[in-house]
Amino acid sequence: MCFYDQKTWGCGYWKWAGFRQQCPKEYRTGETCGLKLVYESTIVGAQCKVCDAIDKKKRKYQKKTNDMARWKDDPAQWANYETAEADAAKIYDEWTQLIAEHNEVTMVRRRRD
Template identity: 40%
Template sequence: MIGMCFYNQKRFACGDWSWTSFAHRCNYEYRTGETCGMRLVNMTEDDRSKCRLCEKIETKYRRRSAEVDRLERWQREGGTLVASMDRSQKLIMELEKEIRTLQRERDDRRSTLLR
């Protein structure tokens, strides 16, 4: 029996990539019924969209920007909504933390692939 190892790959506009469909088998195998365990690139398909992590980061940036605009507007209008402004500031800090976490995850993924 032949092991499976060649897969197609999708490369996103941001430079990230993902495995897509199984393409064909190689001739290397450990034991009957087992695959070689390696994934080799059969064909790379370019995709104009961004990867999942970049999409999430952009969404968080948009939410953060909207929250900053809201907070600035409340401060300009007199600041009578102190509790709402505090919640807004906490949300902005949480969004910034989530953005940093996602960026670190993306950077870790990219640095792991370059080794």
């Protein structure tokens, strides 16, 4: 039952911040009992890092798909099209992974509330 600060963003994403207070169960200096409780939750107004990364991946994916649509019918751009197609698939996988990570953290938060 050691107490920590918590940062919470508007999207529901959260993370533990600094150690605040040691519980009476742990008598050794510098050690914690392992159970984290929220001492104070600070709401941060800006987007979280994961939301920023999701937005960047979304923009990159949209650019690649726009490039692919432009190069699709041009035989001179076939190599560029194939490269953009592979890049778009990779970006899409990273994008969905970030969304899943974000949803996992926010769902834990919603279940606790």
